[in-house]
Amino acid sequence: MDVIVCVKHVPETAEAEIKIDSTGKAVEKIGLVFDINESDDYALEEAIRIKEKLGGTVTALTVGSGDADSTLRKCLARGADQAIRLTDVKFNGSDSYATAKILHSAIKGLSFDLILTGALASDDGYTMVGPILAELLGIPHATMVKNIEFSDDVVKVNRELEGGVEEIVEVKLPVALSVQTGINEPRYVSILGIKKAMRKEIKVLGLVDIDLSENDVGEAGSWIVIEKMFVPPVEKQTEFIKGTPEEVAAKIAEIIKSRGLM
């Protein structure tokens, strides 16, 4: 089974302070810590497990700047055989559609049975690269995948639906699957593994190396162009409780008691 896994290098923002930059269309990246996108980490782990079980190769692919090498090194350290980074200033401003086209042009020359992506990228959250990539390649897909089973020329996958229900669908290989978090337990990579991966080559391709023109990528090749970024409006006015932990605890306990909840 030859597996291609698409990974995105994204900033960790759940705990970080986010500032809108001077363009008003993007967040300030300085000071943010970047790592592999959460669901891509699960996709990568799934790719490695498939290789361990069924043999074959794993190729990791990213569209991003040189900084994304640390995410690709993580893939190599975990057991990927090959890493490819697609980098070009012309790619800047690409939405998920343009990104899928870039990935497609790099993938179409490779041999593969399975493409894995994450369910969504935690930064812009479009939730579309996997199925668009599949459509461009002319292969079927399944999204929100929580389990994968192989038999002959098909995969049986569990798709997560709302409310804790899943559906099982059968899809023909080659196939693109968008992996949901929780499908497995991503392993930790030893320092030694990362050190070893430092010596492995990362192949870098630009616009000239792929079969796309300037108009296919970046803002020109995108569906969505961001006009402005702003702080979300509040739905409920929160009353902030201040004080030492003991004072805050006493106030909360009083509120709960006054509501008749004790």
Next chain:
Amino acid sequence: MLEIFVLTEHRQGQIRDITFEMLTKGRDLAEKAGADLTAVVLGKDVREHAKTLSEYAKKVLLVEDKRLENFNSEVYKKVLSDLINKHKPLLIMIGHTSFGVDLAPSLAAALKLPLASDCINIEFEGATLLITRQMYGGKVNVKATVRKVGCYIVTVRQAAFSVQKLSMNGEIIEKSSSLTEEITSKRFIKYVSPPLSGVDITAADVLVGVGRGIKDESNIPAVEELARSLGGVLACSRPIVDKGWLPNDRQVGTSGKIVKPKLYIALGISGAFQHVLGMKSSDLIIAVNKDPNAPVFNFSDYGVVEDLFKLVSPLKNKICELKGHKI
């Protein structure tokens, strides 16, 4: 006449709420754009659905085929492509749900129509489509324009729009299915429900929800004790289930349970919309997060900007004290 399509989402005999949310918003958009609102329903034996939908839309396009019994993105893509090519609607609205995200991107790519996903607002400014969506887990909103073509696809976030019952008495138009041969690349097999642990968080009056801020599995017992001191139950956000620290039926949110307790205490939960949708109808929401800008504070009655570990034990002690229990 211009048309706005709303794709009906139904599962196991039920039209899903997102459909009515889109129809309500769709009618507003249609009025402003001088367009007709059309509900599209694909399925097997879904005439009753068509009747329900006719209350909300000017027209209902009904396509029945036994191959449309269960949702299948490949089959839906084929049938919808034909309808879209024929009707050339101004806008096609699809839910940003597990069905919608399986269908819309490949449909858009196949038809070479632009798709704006997970929209929380949709407006036309002349012929330009402007959408609002969130990024970075709900920490920022963006307003964006969609590439101008005259026919757009959007996926719409659940609960972004409220439902207004209408009496449109729309016309039901039956269309024959354009499926000629069996589509074999993708097959629906069955629905399954993962095993449950037995705790029903939807029945609890008091829930303490923990998120990734809890950091480690070893910290779970302390919050469990807090929940118990309140006579409540411990619930959680998705990453806690993903890591296997709590069973799946403790998860609050779109892919977990929708809860409406009298009290929900969110500890170290950022407030991603998938979580918030599951708890925002709670009577009283108290959130504790060390990040003053955590989106969860946009949905809470009371907020505490604090390290949860500093608060859990004093809070438990205070509660026990007020209840007159020994600590």
